[in-house]
Amino acid sequence: MDKVDDLKKSATFTHELGHVFGINHVSSSAKIMYSSLIGRTVYTPQNDDIAGMNF
Numbered sequence: 001m002d003k004v005d006d007l008k009k010s011a012t013f014t015h016e017l018g019h020v021f022g023i024n025h026v027s028s029s030a031k032i033m034y035s036s037l038i039g040r041t042v043y044t045p046q047n048d049d050i051a052g053m054n055f
């Protein structure tokens with residue numbers, strides 16, 4: 001399996017998990033909670049993503 005594909009799958013899981021924790025989409029493509037996988041530039045939660053859990 002392609003390593004990048006693996007990363008994207010786990011990023012999608014992390015993104016969906018974010019919704020479970022009540023995090024909404026963000027407009028920055030540099031965040032895991034960006035609305036689209038296409039164009040998202042990160043595959044792991046960023047500090048802001050984690051901070052979003054406390055909103």
Ligand SMILES: [Zn+2]
Pocket residue numbers: 015016019025035
């Ligand atoms: Zn989403």
